[in-house]
Amino acid sequence: MKATLLHGPKDIRVGEVPEPALLESTDAIVRVTHACICGSDLWPYRGVGLDGDGPAEPQRIGHEFLGVVEETGSDVTSPRPGDVVVAPFTFSDGSCEFCRDGLPTSCVNGGMWGSGGVDGGQGEAVRVPRAEGTLVRLPGGSDEALSASLLTLSDVFSTGHHAAVSASVKRGSTVVVVGDGAVGLSGVLASARLGAERIVIMGRHTPRTELAERFGATDVVPERGAEGVERVRELTGGHGAPHVLECVGTDDSLATAVGVVRDGGAIGRVGAPTYANIPQSAETFFRNVTISGGVAPARDYIPELLPDVLEGRVQPGLVFDRTVGLDDVADGYRAMHEREALKVLVRP
């Protein structure tokens, strides 16, 4: 079958790999109908975290997918072959103490797609470990009009939701979202869904901030750095906002988040950190700023978010602005890397 393989920096190709087969009694095989490219896939694509010229062996990639169950191991009661399922961006057993506590990303039997002998999501099929704990059955089956939105439950919308939850967003909140990438936009939508009253997005790419407004943003601040902080403070009564979603993951974006958060407020950080340390320890201490968030426990959020997607109350799939076939996945990476596309859907 065909799957996306990372050969080295900027060298991504579709190649032939063996058809997946059940290895454990808890596995399932899923035929992928929809996958996508994540902002975090661009890090290895750009060579970050790769040794020398790239992986010694071409590496499977992709961690967001929707598909149809083809086969299940003997210990998998649900889902059943033929079921349409969405996979969260980490797999998990659904039964360990962390899964029971709602933190499947820390599952003692869990892991990531695309490494350690586990398939990546950007291919024709995937062997899913811990299938019963990992996969979420989509009750309506496959509804093409909803597919893009259902696919975002895998990562990007769940991650935006995690940012909002971690920043304690609730009905009536004033929120600042740092970053207008697909995660930031999902954070806007998640905040609006939780009832936030005022949502300021910090971003300078007009098509993206327009989508942010469609998702519920009430204000757009294109300025960056100290100027952006000043502008947000003006908009929020001089002291910043109690709830800040950090959706980028760089030193600069974190400093901006600290600059726009109100004393006593919380920063929900979901941008995969490219910074080594959290700066401004004294400032956050004297201002009682809480720094929360991390990798989103998508598997735990999907049951809560799913009804709103199925019933069309939210349309997180609007973050996709391009669709490519599997053979064109390299062009999808290029388009996202060059900021020509916001988020690319892949149809194997």
Added chain:
Amino acid sequence: MKATLLHGPKDIRVGEVPEPALLESTDAIVRVTHACICGSDLWPYRGVGLDGDGPAEPQRIGHEFLGVVEETGSDVTSPRPGDVVVAPFTFSDGSCEFCRDGLPTSCVNGGMWGSGGVDGGQGEAVRVPRAEGTLVRLPGGSDEALSASLLTLSDVFSTGHHAAVSASVKRGSTVVVVGDGAVGLSGVLASARLGAERIVIMGRHTPRTELAERFGATDVVPERGAEGVERVRELTGGHGAPHVLECVGTDDSLATAVGVVRDGGAIGRVGAPTYANIPQSAETFFRNVTISGGVAPARDYIPELLPDVLEGRVQPGLVFDRTVGLDDVADGYRAMHEREALKVLVRP
């Protein structure tokens, strides 16, 4: 009158200063009956944050005191002259948006004792700015048996409480307290008061850990660093504790806190940070560790903590293991600096 003056590193003396007088209509003059030395007073005592040989002018010091109101400005309705009051370690107006939100440490008209023309607490009397917002009247008047415990509301017990609250300690919680100084011990007591079931204190000074056990600690871990982390993990089912109180404020103590916190848990940090950055940004991110806390909003906590002190249900004053007269304050600093005393009470 006499007051404590910091002349330079390790050079602290009692000297003559002018009697305080009302400067603003919102001021009060308080005759100090009980003051004390804080671990954070040891930083300037050791020369940290001082330029060259010390302050250009001898600097007033001390930020914890109990006393009797002598005189009040025309805009102060309460307290009245003759009232016994406790002062939190920052002053605040009690009416700004931060004070109303329970964060008086961020009061827009607030500040610290001992700088910018404001008296320090280690003296015979203090001019208290924003007296109506700042001071808390002690309904029972002056009860010598309770004085030490009432004095801890000013800072150390309120700070221990803030660590516990910031780490979301509640009934039944498993808690780890990093540090066996007066703040750490107060964190143990505060956690027990909030109903924590298991309280592990990390400390190696037997008289202190014995007091921790009296305050409610169930386990003592004297090991430090990786060995200490390992030991705590063994005691907490292998994964650490969901609630960690960081009561030291160094790089090492913060790393220990990250090491002993369970994935998805919270660190309440109240040790004044001597570290520039919060390290291990990726580890805390992938493990969804929340970093909360900061400078304690003591003024907001005192009304909640006061009844338990007045009725003897908690005895936070047991952290004082030495009392000196004002003339001997230098020896009190020396004793705390040399770890001969845990916390020194000063009787002007």
